[in-house]
Amino acid sequence: MHLLEPRPQPSRRMRWLAPLIAVGLTLVTGTLLFLALGKNPLQAFIVFFVQPLSSGYGWSELLVKASPLILIAEGLAIGYRARIYNIGAEGQLIMGALCGGGVAVLTDGMNAHWILPAMVVAGALGGAIWGGLAAWLKTRFNAVETLTTLMLAYIANYILSYMVSGPWRDPGGTNFPQSVMFGDSALFTVLIEGSRVNASVFITAAVVLAFGLYFRNSFVAYQLEVGGQAPDAARYAGFSAKATVWISFLLSGVTAGIAGVGEIAGPVGQLNLNISPGYGYAAIIVAYLGRLNPFGIVWSGFLMALLYLGGEAAQVSLQLPSAITGLFQGMLLFFLLGADAFIDNRLRRSKKAQAAKAAIQPTAAAPTSPAALPHES
Amino acid sequence: MIELLIPVLAATLGAATPLLFAGLGELVTERSGVLNLGVEGMMLIGAIAGFACAVDTGLGAWAGLAAGTLAGAASALLFAIPALSLAANQAACGLALTIFGVGLSAFIGQSYVSYSLPGMQPLPIPLLAQIPVLGPIFFQQSAVVYLSVIVFGVVWWVLARTRLGLLLKAVGESPEAAHAIGYPVLLVRYGATLFGGAMAGLGGAYLSTVYTPLWVQNMVAGRGWIAIALVVFATWKPSRLLLGAYLFGGVTILQFHAQTLGIKVPVQLLAALPYVATIVVLVLISRDRRLLQLNLPASLGKPFLPG
Known part of the structure; x- marks a missing residue:
């Protein structure tokens, strides 16, 4: 039942190989799944991964979907490096969208240049408040953040539902729970004619560069990492564990909130109940798949975006439910975590092989103490 | 007033039942030192497996409940292999x-959206059901509600009174010590995790085959x-879990009875109450950190790999 034994040293190669192995295993399992469903796997893979990228429009849609995923994952990764498990980015996204969208709804009919920047600021604030709430619950009351952030995500969804079916419902519209369609001054400029790619991708690019070039090497980032991984050492060095929690949550709240504004002031164009197809949850996988590295997250974000596009294409061409995307997301994370186990461990060798090896090098078999083993990916 | 409250309290027991099943399962899992955050997914897998089985075989709710239980246990295995055998991060695996589970259940559920099931008739317990007030609240429930209380009793008894319970708690407290004495730590953890999955699956299947009884995407709803x-909340004690489940059953039910009770709050905000x-x-x-630590299994969430 025990399949592994610790490596003498963590494998650096495995750290970057694990995501590739995970993607490979997901493809293999996907093939089996398509076979079981009576679909031609080759055709399915063409529909999933080739067809979406065979047109310029497809590539532009890839960018539209990758941008929010990358933006959210950048914020989450900072927390995860500090071992703060914010898994409710979906709620922070919704609150950001709600606050940003509120500005648009209240200024409906106005034409001013300040509206869109105000929406972005309001969205960042909304996300930060929702993230900050979890930080407060954790630092003040010791409430575990995995549960509180998730509960807050459900609550955010109901608040959104209330606002778009009550106070902010489109008065001239049908009875659907949705706000007015936003005017031009509340929308990001479309960059490429005929596509949905808009100026919000510059925010994502700026965040990637800022986190990748500056923040990652900054003293604050170092403090965060120490504060999360060795709270006692951090306290000794004078770093505050509470500050770690607050910074992690505020940063991930801000990025998720802005991503929410990017959706409502971009492809969605209004407040409704379908702002996000689970971007906040998918971004968790994006962050891990990108090794919590600001640049690694860019490629994993595009991969996840392709999975979303593939799911939509599969619905049209293969008559498969688009929920297949979620199925692949879960598999991908499972395989990644399994492959990650091989960073610190290796397959257990049989007793005989071990004895033979010990006979050759009697001193090499120094077992690591079990206390040193538990690791978090 | 009592007449108004009787249906509310009776419905509370039904609403609490899935929470009680899933909570008891997770309590046993966590007592062995394993933190499985996949309960929502296992409940959804149990819900769709139970619903699909009941619809396709026509054998009724009990067949659905059995299928949901099995599917829940099978899905727990997906967690157990990386989290236990490969010692991967438990929170992330969950x-x-x-x-x-969200993806799989939505994928399979697509073709079951338009079906509905007859549900299950309540099973009044002779004599007890005739007691005024208490009878209609406690003893005119569906058989599954009684089953959840039986499962509670068994879990309580095993944890408090048996060698098996002692072994489970020992593994959760100190897997190193249990391993050194010669107990099969991983086997115990596999067992506890599969039990947790089975109970979550049963809770999910109860929702789709008895409680609703429909399939709706993401119907487990948190x-x-x-x-x-x-x-x-239960500080890892079954008796407090029972209390907590009924408390939350009541909170869940409140939104449906708020209007009759004269509470004027928008439905969406009431729905956020749980x-x-x-x-x-x-x-x-x-x-209260001391209270929290009192029964917290010391090795909770930490992977165990013997050297």
Whole structure:
């Protein structure tokens, strides 16, 4: 039942190989799944991964979907490096969208240049408040953040539902729970004619560069990492564990909130109940798949975006439910975590092989103490 | 007033039942030192497996419940292999199971959206059901509600009174010590995890084949997460879990009876109440670190690999 034994040293190669192995295993399992469903796997893979990228429009849609995923994952990764498990980015996204969208709804009919920047600021604030709430619950009351952030995500969804079916419902519209369609001054400029790619991708690019070039090497980032991984050492060095929690949550709240504004002031164009197809949850996988590295997250974000596009294409061409995307997301994370186990461990060798090896090098078999083993990916 | 409250309290027991099943399962899992955050996913897999089985075989709710239980246990295995045998991060593996379960259940459920099941007739218990007030509340429920109380009794008894319970707690407290004495730590953890999955699956199948009884995408609606929170609220003790489940059953039911009780709050905000309440109880328990630590399994969430 025990399949592994610790490596003498963590494998650096495995750290970057694990995501590739995970993607490979997901493809293999996907093939089996398509076979079981009576679909031609080759055709399915063409529909999933080739067809979406065979047109310029497809590539532009890839960018539209990758941008929010990358933006959210950048914020989450900072927390995860500090071992703060914010898994409710979906709620922070919704609150950001709600606050940003509120500005648009209240200024409906106005034409001013300040509206869109105000929406972005309001969205960042909304996300930060929702993230900050979890930080407060954790630092003040010791409430575990995995549960509180998730509960807050459900609550955010109901608040959104209330606002778009009550106070902010489109008065001239049908009875659907949705706000007015936003005017031009509340929308990001479309960059490429005929596509949905808009100026919000510059925010994502700026965040990637800022986190990748500056923040990652900054003293604050170092403090965060120490504060999360060795709270006692951090306290000794004078770093505050509470500050770690607050910074992690505020940063991930801000990025998720802005991503929410990017959706409502971009492809969605209004407040409704379908702002996000689970971007906040998918971004968790994006962050891990990108090794919590600001640049690694860019490629994993595009991969996840392709999975979303593939799911939509599969619905049209293969008559498969688009929920297949979620199925692949879960598999991908499972395989990644399994492959990650091989960073610190290796397959257990049989007793005989071990004895033979010990006979050759009697001193090499120094077992690591079990206390040193538990690791978090 | 009593006449108004009787149906509310009776419905509370039904609403609490999935939470009680899933919570008891997670409590046993956590007592062995394993933190499985995949309860929501396992409940969804149990819900769709139960519903699909009941619809396709026509054998009724009991067949659905059995299928949901099995499917829940099978899905727990997906968590157990990386989290236990490969010693991967348990929190992340549980999250993967939830994401997978949401996707899988929606994928399979697509073709079951338009069906509905007859549900299950209540089973009044002779004599007891005739007691005024208490009878209609406690003894005119569906058989599954009684089953959940039996499962509670068994879990309580095993944990408090048997060698098996002692072994389970020993493994959760100190896997190193249990391993050194010669107990099969991983086997115990596999067993506890599969039991947790089976109970979550049963809770999910109850929702889709007895309680609703329909299939709606994401119909578990956070109950899996609430069940995990209830285990914390219960400070890992079955009797407090029972209390917590009925408390939350009541909170869930409140939104449907708010109007008759004269509460004027928009429906969406009332629907958010169970999630707000979850945060409140988490805060109440967690702020007292001593109380929280009292029964907290010492090795909870930490992988175990013998050297």
